[in-house]
Amino acid sequence: MMAYVLPFLIALGSVATFSLFAWLATLYREHRSSRLLMWVGLLFFLGGCWLFGVNVFSLTLVWIVVASIFFAVLFGLSAGYFIRRSRRPQK
Numbered sequence: 001m002m003a004y005v006l007p008f009l010i011a012l013g014s015v016a017t018f019s020l021f022a023w024l025a026t027l028y029r030e031h032r033s034s035r036l037l038m039w040v041g042l043l044f045f046l047g048g049c050w051l052f053g054v055n056v057f058s059l060t061l062v063w064i065v066v067a068s069i070f071f072a073v074l075f076g077l078s079a080g081y082f083i084r085r086s087r088r089p090q091k
Contacts, residue, residue, distance in 0.1 A: 004063060007056045011071040014048020015078050017041065022082040029086065045075070 021041025028034045052071060056064050 003055075003058050007052055007059065007063075007067040008070060010048055010052045010055060011067065011074060014045050014052070015071075015074045017048065018045040018075070019078045019082070022078070026082055026086045 018041045021037050021044065025034045025037040025041070028037070052067075056067055059067065
């Protein structure tokens with residue numbers, strides 16, 4: 001049972017970590033080093049992608065597709081939110 005849950009938890013954790021760093025980067029975007037926060041978030045996200053890929057291969061094909069769609073939609077929603085937020089004028 002844990003083999004089916006683990007890829008979803010990894011996807012949630014890596015997108016949450018990316019979202020945290022993206023939120024910090026948009027919060028402190030007036031500072032020059034705020035882009036470094038986004039790069040750190042992307043590195044954590046890529047590490048999560050690697051862990052996801054390693055753990056998802058133990059599942060059947062249907063669960064691989066479901067977990068991959070979940071991961072892609074979750075990341076797309078998070079990235080879309082922060083892209084839209086970063087383009088808003090600052091208060």
